[in-house]
Amino acid sequence: MDSIVVKGGSALNGQIPIAGAKNACLTLMPATLLSDEPLTLTNAPRLSDIRTMTQLLQSLGAEVTSMQDGQVQAMSCHGDINTRAEYDIVRKMRASNLVLGPLLAREGHAEVSLPGGCAIGARPMDIHTDGLAKMGAEIELRDGYLHAKADGGKLKGAVIDFPFASVGATENIMMAATLAKGTTVVNNAAREPEIVDLATCLRAMGAQIDGDGTSSITIQGVDKLHGATHRVVTDRIELGTYMLAPAMCGGEVELLGGKIDLLAAFCEKLDAAGISVSETDKGLKVARKNGRIRAVDVTTEPFPGFPTDLQAQMMALLCTAEGTSVLEEKIFENRFMHAPELVRMGAEIDVHGGTATVTGVEKLKGAPVMATDLRASVSLILAGLAAEGETRVARVYHLDRGYEHVVRKLSGVGADIERIAGE
């Protein structure tokens, strides 16, 4: 397995282009199942998760053509399709469950493997299935698969009150409701930019959706959706990750395509920590203000709160802050696996349940480390860039899931980073 070797200490200067959002692309791709006509996505990120979604859609009978080095995904799904999403693909990536709503809407039935747990927690699907049941689906779990069938072969509009603003459940119900009979209202819906991006794409395909970006979304079912071309929204998590690089290493970096409104809560915390963020005509410019980073407390929340997907990277920043920071993880029950690895680099972190207390040290020191999930891996790269000496991050396949060209992007602003092929 490949690893990434980072030598810390270089200040970072220059520009980093930010890709299209992985999490938006993973929900936009299954939308192709809702129409017989082609759906083309531009600004797609070049990531292994996108290739996994391609394989899944192909296994269901969609044609997927990747063009311009993967930045354009042209999809088409006409004629008969297969409604079974196999465990072998679903287990690789939880977002595979986003085919459930579209398959059920198109064919009136679907068999989708349950994804199982993942490193950051149990991640059940009850909010998805309870919502679809309200729309008239009968769903039972057999042989590890959800077997879903719409009563009378077609889903019906319903008023659905989510117990929690689940991102994936909002996306699945929104897609399912576009072709349902009647009107669906989702209350306590997720408000993430990726939800707005999906709604924008579905509207371009002829769907009638209102209220995306608020906690109540209304979808008026239509008989048919048509083809469209849609540009994937900027990846706010890749953006936030690279904003932390100059904050931790010094220098000034411009993040091309960045916007503050994608990350307002995160930018507020950076300001409090002593990092300046300013908008330019091409994106965002980030630099550390004078002096040491200051400690700040962070609680992860659904959008517009502080994103859980930036918690690990923020912890890496706070390891060298002046003072003590408290990080509370409210979205996933087991999302501090990076903490013991950061401790191996000299950080002082105490974890109790969903709370991590970080007491800043002057400097981190390079060490061999590894992580069991995507965002944890990149937090170790950031820590390595700011540390004294050499850090070797193993299990790079996690990074390949969510960060395209990480070595090229960081070395382009002056980082000493290379990928070493595994033995």
Ligand code: UD1
């Ligand atoms: C999406 C993102 C992920 C991000 C997360 C929270 C994608 C592909 N992934 O994941 O990167 O970290 O949002 O911002 O977009 N839950 C239930 N029952 C359900 C569904 C969820 O209990 O039916 C719980 C989960 O276990 C978790 C919390 O709700 O504790 C949040 O999950 P959710 O918002 O659904 O996240 P995902 O859509 O899986």
